[in-house]
Amino acid sequence: MIKLLIVDDEPIERDGMQAILQRAYNDFDIKQAKNGKIAIDLAASWKPDWIFMDIMMPGMTGLEAIEKIQQGNRDIQFIMVTAFDTFDYARQAIKLGVKNYLLKPSKAGEIVATVGKLLEQQAQKEQVSAAQHQQKEDFQKALAIVETDVVTQLLFDHVHDVHIELLVDMLEIPATAEKFVMTVLVPEGLGRLYPQVKEKIRQTENAWIGALYGCQLPIIVFRDKEKSFRSQAISLVKAILSISGSRQEGWFVGVGPVCESLEDIRNSYQKSLIATMDLSLPSRYRFSSDVPSLEKVGDAAFIKQQEKKLFDFIRLGEWESIDRLVTDLIRRFEQEGVNILWTQQRTLEFLWITARVMGEIGIDATIPITQFKPKTIDSCLWKRFKWLDG
Template identity: 55%
Template sequence: MTKLLIVDDEQIERDGMKAILQKAYPEIVIEQAKNGNIAVQMVDKVSPDLILMDIKMPGMSGLEAIEVIKKKFPKIKFIMVTAYDMFEYMRAAIKFGVKDYILKPSKASDILQTVGKVIEQIKVEKELEEKNRLKQQEYQKALALVETDIVTQLLFDHVHEVHLDMLVEMLDIKSTNEMFVICVLIPQEKENIYSLIKDKARKVGSCWVGALYGNQLPIIVFRDPAKTFRSQATFLAREILSIGKSNQEQWFIGIGRVVHSLEKIKQSYQDSLIATIETKLPQKFRFYSDVPALADDGMNLLAFREKDFSDQIRLGEWRKIQGNVMGFIQAHEKEGVDIVQVQQRVVEVLWFISRIMREIGIQTITPLYSFKIQDYRQLRTEVNLLLEKMKQTHAEYYEQFEAATIRQVKQFIIDHSHEDISLESLGKKVGLSSIYISKMFKEKLGINYIDFLTECRIEKAKSLMCDPEKSIKEISYEVGYHEPNYFSKVFKKICHMSPKEYRKNVLHTNR
């Protein structure tokens, strides 16, 4: 909506001008001021787009008022209204950016022509501003995605088409050569909690906020050289925790060690996860350096089983995964190893499993103990529960994935059944091995790949036989068979009659 302010010391002039303009432009809002001082005071409240300013007024003149207003509101446009067609006024007016002038008295048509040009200009500028605002909004959304993408690439080893260095250059966020990761564990019921944390982190310092994975939010924080590491991290943690005062029991923050390059930031992230191993502490944040050190006793299951776990997860061999983890727990229970050390080693394995699942594209739970574990029986129960949840997520993902893939493969075969389609070429099309496609066909459709391809070709042939102009030989070539005799044998096997007999029946029925 365009707003206009008429400034004139004569009431009759103001009312006359308003009547003329309001009739021609009923949609604009028109306010009045009887002198320059009042106009200056009203601008803050009214925020006019255009001011029709009389030049000769008692007190503050029109030119003085324009000068004052322009300094504070440079976007406001002015049309000078004067009974004096004098050069010095025009020169001063041009200096202050006055768009045009109206002489007193003027015809209504002259007034509308002069004001109309400026109103149209205002309209065009507003439309351009709105377009720019929307573009800026979209750009900011894109930058938010870039930011989360950077964190994802750095922490989860994701490889994207756009190189990491190019993404970093896009962000206008000050970075330093020292950084650390904080991992925020938050309740999931609050819808705007992500934006609240992001805003709070931004106000506290320079950082990159990652995507929310389940109830886990990783943030890469750049060191502030004016503060110590512990004071900077503690202040940030307390500021974020202040968001969840009402249900702070469900909040916890783990703080990783400082590293000196982005290549090492994943280590700080893993530190921050280890710091969250026990979330029922009185203080709702903990530094990795404050976690009791583990004895170097060869207890690291991942050091021996990392590749095995990776392969087993991708193949969905959850019984083997569970057997390895439970065997690890049982062996150390027999040796009487401290329960805290074992549960920490086990949670590292669970985090590794969840990371591999995310790399595959499966958004699973963040594996964290839901209570303070007192003995090995509780540890086995809790670990089994976490593994079951991840197993269920894995199964649901592949059910959806296979259903979508089956649809894609079926449609491709239907559309290209007349071509020489091999399992290998089909595998390349959907990015899967020929063995997996063959197995999936048999399990999900109860039919092998060749039989389905044959059915597609025969259905297409049956449709083409409705056209008496096409010979059986032409049809056999068109549906993908190079030998008409072989086509006839296949057709008879499936339809229990020869192609000629089928065509005779179809054409007879259609008469």
């Protein structure tokens, strides 16, 4: 119902106006005020939609009351009621935004017609407001799709007709120089919590949030220069895990390294996947830099190149190429006399990335694990054959 306040120092005028409106319309909740001060107090506590304001009242004029009421509420519609049809009153009322007025004494038909016009204006306003609200909702939905599409393209290098830079320009959250990827593992069956996770991330950090693929949610987080990398990441991890409450089984967050370009973002994503290899950690999160590494400094560039090839093969579904890549790597390590444990770790990392990314593109894959220490290169090959061929 529309809440309407009638302000007039004459009781007969107030009662007559209320009687006319109640006979003509059923959707009004009407109250009265006999002066400007009472009107100001009622406007603050009751918050009427419309106010019929008499202009000439003792103590405080209607125009003065309107001005004070507008300080606390600019949305109230005022109808000026006056016995003086003068330009001076009209000019002051216009300055205050009053667009409708009634001359006293008013006929019942004039009052009803004025209210009818106001109701029509309000209906039109509500229609415009509803259309604008719908447009805003549609735009936000479109932005959410663009955001997940940007993350998908950056992390999986999918080919789209729209260039990535054009999509990035559409997003409300701009990219910063430094960024890193976090991969959130959400327990199976709790995908319904995706909106809550997304909202929690929005409240905590500037980030682009990807789609929930199976149980995995990739996030591109932009660096906050006022915090250290680890403190920023840990703060976001805690915010995400707070959604799970005291039951954090199955929840885990892998944090990749900081990178400076969108071109290098996939490396941070791959490292975030590697950080999720051991889900038994009580902290429920791990930085990729904390994953024990036995690799030699000279092998870093080569391993990174092979990881990129692996990622591309998975994306394109070239499973035989993945098979050859992992096998060739193990054989190369054998020829170079590489430490057996290092070979096992690299083999598992490559198989782990393969399984994770396969899951994200909708292909069921068992996560490769190991419970033994290899003694020969052949045992690493056996592990690879057992998983890839299975």
